[in-house]
Amino acid sequence: MSGRGADLSRLSLNTATTKRWTLKQAVDGAARAGLPAVGLWRDRVAEAGLSAAARVVRDAGLRISSLCRGGFLTAPGPDGRRAALDDNRAAIDEAATLGTAELVLVAGGLPYGSHDLAGARLRVAELLAELAPYAAQRKVRLALEPLHPMYCADRAVISTLGQALDLAAPFDPRVVGVVVDTFHVWWDPDLAAQIARAGVEGRLACYQVSDWLLPIAADALLSRGMMGDGQIDFTAIGRSVTDAGYPGDVEVEIFNADIWASDGEDVVSRMIDRYLDLVLPNLLPDDRGGARGRAPWPV
Amino acid sequence: MSGRGADLSRLSLNTATTKRWTLKQAVDGAARAGLPAVGLWRDRVAEAGLSAAARVVRDAGLRISSLCRGGFLTAPGPDGRRAALDDNRAAIDEAATLGTAELVLVAGGLPYGSHDLAGARLRVAELLAELAPYAAQRKVRLALEPLHPMYCADRAVISTLGQALDLAAPFDPRVVGVVVDTFHVWWDPDLAAQIARAGVEGRLACYQVSDWLLPIAADALLSRGMMGDGQIDFTAIGRSVTDAGYPGDVEVEIFNADIWASDGEDVVSRMIDRYLDLVLPNLLPDDRGGARGRAPWPV
Numbered sequence: 001m002s003g004r005g006a007d008l009s010r011l012s013l014n015t016a017t018t019k020r021w022t023l024k025q026a027v028d029g030a031a032r033a034g035l036p037a038v039g040l041w042r043d044r045v046a047e048a049g050l051s052a053a054a055r056v057v058r059d060a061g062l063r064i065s066s067l068c069r070g071g072f073l074t075a076p077g078p079d080g081r082r083a084a085l086d087d088n089r090a091a092i093d094e095a096a097t098l099g100t101a102e103l104v105l106v107a108g109g110l111p112y113g114s115h116d117l118a119g120a121r122l123r124v125a126e127l128l129a130e131l132a133p134y135a136a137q138r139k140v141r142l143a144l145e146p147l148h149p150m151y152c153a154d155r156a157v158i159s160t161l162g163q164a165l166d167l168a169a170p171f172d173p174r175v176v177g178v179v180v181d182t183f184h185v186w187w188d189p190d191l192a193a194q195i196a197r198a199g200v201e202g203r204l205a206c207y208q209v210s211d212w213l214l215p216i217a218a219d220a221l222l223s224r225g226m227m228g229d230g231q232i233d234f235t236a237i238g239r240s241v242t243d244a245g246y247p248g249d250v251e252v253e254i255f256n257a258d259i260w261a262s263d264g265e266d267v268v269s270r271m272i273d274r275y276l277d278l279v280l281p282n283l284l285p286d287d288r289g290g291a292r293g294r295a296p297w298p299v
Numbered sequence: 300m301s302g303r304g305a306d307l308s309r310l311s312l313n314t315a316t317t318k319r320w321t322l323k324q325a326v327d328g329a330a331r332a333g334l335p336a337v338g339l340w341r342d343r344v345a346e347a348g349l350s351a352a353a354r355v356v357r358d359a360g361l362r363i364s365s366l367c368r369g370g371f372l373t374a375p376g377p378d379g380r381r382a383a384l385d386d387n388r389a390a391i392d393e394a395a396t397l398g399t400a401e402l403v404l405v406a407g408g409l410p411y412g413s414h415d416l417a418g419a420r421l422r423v424a425e426l427l428a429e430l431a432p433y434a435a436q437r438k439v440r441l442a443l444e445p446l447h448p449m450y451c452a453d454r455a456v457i458s459t460l461g462q463a464l465d466l467a468a469p470f471d472p473r474v475v476g477v478v479v480d481t482f483h484v485w486w487d488p489d490l491a492a493q494i495a496r497a498g499v500e501g502r503l504a505c506y507q508v509s510d511w512l513l514p515i516a517a518d519a520l521l522s523r524g525m526m527g528d529g530q531i532d533f534t535a536i537g538r539s540v541t542d543a544g545y546p547g548d549v550e551v552e553i554f555n556a557d558i559w560a561s562d563g564e565d566v567v568s569r570m571i572d573r574y575l576d577l578v579l580p581n582l583l584p585d586d587r588g589g590a591r592g593r594a595p596w597p598v
Contacts, residue, residue: 115532121488150449152486153530154513163488187451189420189462214453220515231452233414 014039177205199244238282476504498543537581
């Protein structure tokens with residue numbers, strides 16, 4: 001593996017990439033490969049148990065770059081609203097217990113049969129206002145993730161980084177931030193400007209990388225690929241993220257049936273190679289004071 | 300059919316919707332159903348022969364709401380550039396001969412293996428500048444169509460209406476306009492503002508309707524559906540188009556394997572019903588001076 005001895009100090013393995021691994025296996029695999037961080041999905045945390053999960057990561061000496069995910073704020077009616085708030089408060093508590101500052105939020109799509117996109121977007125703004133004080137008390141940041149517009153109907157009515165920043169605008173940047181996931185935003189003609197804006201506003205909470213593969217997979221959620229296997233320009237996006245002053249970890253989060261079927265060690269090895277080739281060269285160089293990791297409470 | 304006797308004076312059948320019909324069959328089918336207009340694809344025109352196609356439509360007393368399509372301006376190198384210019388000049392000539400003012404342009408995607416999205420977008424702007432004088436001489440408008448971002452890599456690097464308007468900005472609005480196709484733009488958080496802008500700038504060249512179906516089809520191009528079968532809010536978008544003062548035809552353009560396998564008469568009948576239910580109620584009312592059709596040379 002070419003990664004041995006190289007600078008992996010900002011590379012984080014998101015547990016979604018090595019889906020067949022338990023949380024413990026993913027943490028051990030990341031540590032063996034010399035990675036300093038993992039991004040955790042809540043299902044893996046739940047399997048392990050919250051306290052046990054926190055201990056496993058701590059004992060391995062890793063940090064948690066983000067917890068995925070809260071959100072799904074678009075369910076209509078009092079019951080839908082209450083369930084969403086309950087689940088997100090639980091996710092905030094989990095993030096706090098795990099000691100990660102960043103809770104990724106996926107907005108949720110249109111309710112089944114609904115055509116009211118404007119209404120769904122309004123509910124996201126309303127529930128965000130309910131959740132922000134709770135998150136602030138626990139020193140967890142709600143990291144709004146714009147998803148590719150092809151998921152607007154069924155998964156996330158936040159479709160662009162600019163829209164995510166508009167939704168975040170009423171809140172303290174330590175409480176509501178945004179995620180830049182290359183797969184979701186690479187096509188956006190306004191991307192460079194919005195990443196710069198996120199930097200100025202202090203809201204760049206998480207940088208996730210994966211590639212755009214064609215054809216779109218039968219399960220559209222699984223269309224992501226390893227960096228370099230698709231058509232995303234990691235140089236342009238990486239430079240924007242760097243110019244915006246992002247000091248945090250780079251999470252590799254790939255939903256892909258072939259990758260999930262592969263041996264976890266091989267996936268991590270390939271991920272490191274591609275990171276070193278395509279992603280790291282565009283990150284903040286050491287002599288510009290690039291941080292290693294991030295403060296538990298963004299300042 | 301509920302359409303008999305109703306106001307169909309702005310409804311246009313795009314030949315892509317009844318794919319198995321020849322141009323003559325589509326024109327006859329539209330005329331039988333009381334429609335005033337058709338939108339033509341160049342492959343159907345070529346099959347019929349250009350002069351014959353023009354005659355068939357004229358003899359049926361229909362107008363041509365648009366010709367689809369020119370574009371594919373992103374091929375690299377002198378040969379790619381020359382081929383694109385040649386093909387688009389031919390398309391402009393065909394539009395002029397057919398007597399339609401609107402030539403729909405689909406930008407083209409990334410060249411195979413390329414990661415240079417910014418470069419591809421720059422080539423679109425450059426070739427547009429080459430083509431605009433040629434189009435102006437022939438009184439044909441180049442109608443830039445933003446395609447859904449899921450087609451950015453392989454089909455159209457113009458991904459939002461705002462981007463299309465930015466590309467159009469250097470040119471006379473009679474020469475370069477934009478298309479609003481609900482399937483492609485419905486998700487855009489900035490849509491209402493950009494449709495309003497298109498109205499103010501006099502660039503709203505074509506309004507096409509179809510719905511967003513889930514799951515995304517195996518061939519992603521065929522994910523469109525009949526209005527009302529998916530989750531698009533035709534009321535909100537229709538009102539924006541109306542408020543922008545759009546006086547033109549409404550084209551129904553649906554790529555869908557089930558619809559293509561259906562009897563053409565049935566498709567047209569269903570299309571009329573859905574148009575009357577979901578689209579017409581949001582169009583410019585008569586008492587606001589809504590035009591019927593459009594001038595051959597937009598003013």
